[in-house]
Amino acid sequence: MDVLSDVIATMRAGRPRCAYVRWHGPWGQRFPASIGSAGFQVILQGTCRLVPPSGAPVALGVGDVVFLPHGHGYGLADSPTTPLAEPACDPLDDSDPRACATVGRPGHGAVTVTLCGGYQLDPGRAHPLLDDLPNLIHLPARAGAHTDLQAAVDLLGRELAVPRLGADTLVPALLDMLLLYILRAWFEERPERGPATGWAAALADPAISAALDAIHRAPGQSWSIETLGRRAGLSRAAFSRRFTALVGRSPGTYLTWWRLTVAARTLRESDAPLGEVARRVGYTSEYAFANAFKREFDTAPGRYRRQTAHIPPEQIIPGSRPTPWDEPT
Template sequence: MDVLSDVMTVLRTGRPFAARFAKAGPWSDRRIGRPDGFGVQVVVRGTAVAATEAGETFTLGPGDVLLVPHGAPHLVADSLDTPPGPPCTPDHVFPGTVLRSDDPDATHVLLCMAYELAPNRTHPLIASLPDFIHVPANPAERPELANAIAMLDTELASELRGGDTLVTALLDAVLMYLLRALLGPRTAECRFAGWAAALGDRSVATALEAIHAEPARQWTVASLGEAAGLSRSAFSRRFTELVGQPPLAYLTSWRLTLAARLLADTDAPLAAVARRVGYASEFAFAAAFKRDFGTPPGQFRKQAPACDPAAEPFRREPVPV
């Protein structure tokens, strides 16, 4: 699995939330903050406006996307002159829920998606993104994103058999196409600084791919630098500058993130988990895990909810009115 897919798959927990809202103006929705949520909103029909608590506004036309990587509170409405409606609180959004709505006479249609991210385990990629990102529609430049959005809209408007499985796959496709649009190809210029920019640096991206491909390998700064085609010192300096952590610190953090997922998702013995993430002994693994997560791995396993998306089927719910 490539590094971007790896990061999103491991950090996401459970099924995402998906909804299609068909509305007739005037309307206004207040979205309450959800710190562990990664939100995506797409305008399919009509023109909407989004406003943040800091006073920033975004005008969203058909095909435009608003990403909310950190679950920040905001308002979405047909117009800023429309009085805000009741807040849509996190308690009203259930992972694994899909809300379907279709009204051919609606003036506005919006798709809303939300991913639950592993709490207290923000990856540097997510941390490097701003609270709000407006991705204007550009079907000519990004036809695959436009096609994925159109297919998702069709599935959320229908009740056809197999739709729940397709919704999950299409949500992931939309998210990946959006991240590609933001981060660009591996060797392209990135719109953001920090870890996101590391994917635009050929040498550092190569090292990240190597770590994610073989997390249990006994990597050293020298061997990672060799894979990246740089001297040890030049590699360490560039990696730390872009990723925000020294190479071996990132390696340790990623190993323990993988271990947490294995503990939550599998019944593998602790010794087996330790070996799979690169620790020679269960004792060394347990000490590192407790130091990073604040709890021993055995106790973490008892307390952690399962992260396997396949364990939670979508629940069909009526659209709130």
């Protein structure tokens, strides 16, 4: 998998949720902070104002997309002067997202239609790429811009406005598309906002991006600083310096961390024997893998699987017998 797809697959927890909401003016609602979630708002009809925790309200119009990756609270209202009521609808908590479809304070003013919702993220598996994102990402609608994102918004809006057969499968898939298109649009626009830093700069740097792509597409390969440097087209020393400066970790440290992150996901989502999990992420020794995993997660891989697995315990196949220590390069 590529870097962005990998990050989302690793951090996502549970099914994304959303609702198609018609607001009748005057209206205003507070959306409380939610640790371990990322929220979004898409304006399908009318206009409104997003009220951040600090700073001036943000004017939103048809086609605008707002993404809040860190779960900070905010308000949404038809006017900056409209009081914000306590939540009447929270798609992340409501068991039936369609219950939000008629939310809005009684009124005879203009109608605003929004798609609101969010994604549950596991804070214990936070990736620095998402940590680097700002508290608020606003992607205003512009003619000819973000056509893929707008297409996903249109499809999602239609599925929620008039639910049809297959919606329970289509809507989560469209929400995943929406998230990836939002992040892709933000990273592609990043150079317009001035010099990139952190992960935005790493992904924009052809050399470092090539090395990251190699790690994420084949975490089990016997990568070394030299082989990754050759993939990046740099000398060992130059590659190590640039990678560390942009990513915030040395190549070896990031490679080990990512391998163990992938291993943890594999333990949760499959019944593969521990020896096979170890080999998938570049360890030729189950013993070495178990020790590295325990250092990172403070628990043995077998116990981690029993505590977090998404499969019945009786279906788990025991791993192979441990062998002597053999750390990957």
